[in-house]
Amino acid sequence: MERCTMLNCQTNNQGVILVDYAKRIELTHFCFRDSFSFASTNGCLVRVSSDPKEITKLSAVSMTGVTNGDFGVDARRCEINNINISANRVSTEMLNIVSLESGVFHYCYCVDTTKATSGAAFVENLNGKTLDHFLFYNNLGKGIYALQSSISLTECGFASNAIDIYVDSSTVSVTNSQFTDFSSNDKSKVTLGSNCYTKGYGLPNQPFAMENPIGDPNHECNCAQNALSGAPYQPGEPLTAAMTPFNTAYMTPHSTAFSTPFNTAQITNEQTPFNTPIITAKETPFNTPIITAKETPNITPFITPFVTPKEINPDCEVDNRNKNKKRNIRRIKFVLALAQVAQNV
Known part of the structure; x- marks a missing residue:
């Protein structure tokens, strides 16, 4: 399924999209906005269940304004590429990633998620995998929750989260990543490798605006960096590769890709069947020329030339x-x- 916008969806059971006994489901260029789940459990946007061999592929998917569900995406073997999650209020987590065999986890942005007790992203039984270019910003709960997993994080950014990385019976190693303040994390359970910056580097030093990919180009999610107690970039300090993944250059292509399916050109193309030329063509059978032609043979038998031979x-x-x-x-x-x-x- 691709290039769909799902606005104001409501569900009282398993999910807006429920996939049962499916071997593989792929969502690409999807936009979920302002969805609401009445379910106290299992309510979510996408729920994939029942088959341990299933794969869920999410590519260029935006989720914003999701309320009162357990999950945003409850999927087992999940491939993630270019996911934007912002301003959601789910009770458990936005991404539930369990027992994955896939190795595709790229470019996931978890921003402004509240009430997520298990974290904006939850991984379980995920071993020997690498998550790269993940951004966790301004989440009121945990950024990422790792349970019984052994994972690596690289080229990731953590800023203004209550807890950046929560480790439960797991091992987590981090390289080439940035934190505004690493003190919220358990240093004994998170291993920092090379090119990790733990004070003032979770986001670029300048404010940036990440377009909220919900089809409204006028709506932006402004993610300005909060004031820090420690010094951010030192004067004259070179901007290394580890500092760059979340700057404007990285944000722009992904926000544009998210917005493209819902821009004016796309909408105009979808509205074409209802424009004036099409309506005119449908109305043609009822216009004057057609009516005249249909009336002529009926009127002709009773006109003077036909009546005259009978009378004279x-x-x-x-x-x-x-x-x-x-x-x-x-x-x-x-x-x-x-x-x-x-x-x-």
Whole structure:
């Protein structure tokens, strides 16, 4: 399924999209906005269940304004590429990633998620996998929750989260990543590798605006960096590769890709069947030329040329004249006979 916008969806059970006993489902260029789940459990946008061999592929998917569900996406073997999650209020987590065999986890942005007790992203039984270019910003709960997993994070950014990385019976190693403040994390459970910056580097030093990919180009999610107690970039310090994944250059292509399916050109193309030329063509059977043509054969039999032959028949005129002549002859003969009789008397 691709290039769909799902606005104001409501569900009271398993999910807006429920996939059961499916081997593989792929969502690409999807936009979920302002969805609401009435379910106290299992309510979510996308729920994939029942088959441990299933794969869920999410590419260029936007989720915003999701409320009162357990999950945003409850999927087992899940491939993630270019996911934008912002301003959601789910009770458990936005991404539930369990027992994955896939190795595709790229470019996931979790921004402004509240009430997520298990984290904006939850991974379980995920071993030997790498998550790269993930951004966790301004989440009121945990950024990422790792349960019984062994994962690596690279080229990731953590800023203004209550807890950046929560480790539960897991091992997490981090390389080439940035934190505004690493003090919220358990240093004994998170191993920092090379090119990790733990103070003031979770986001670029300048404010940036990440377009909220919900089809409204005028609506932006402004993610300005909060003031830090420590010094951010030092004057003259070179901007290394580890600092760059979340700057404007990285944000722009992904926000544009998200917005493209819902821009004016796309909408215009979808509205074409209902524009004036099409309506005119559909109305043609009822316009004047067609009505005239249909009325003509019905009116013609009763017009003068058709009525005249029946009323004026040359043969009838000849017969009438002959009859009149004979009648006149008989009258003349009768009158002459009467005169002859009178004369004889």
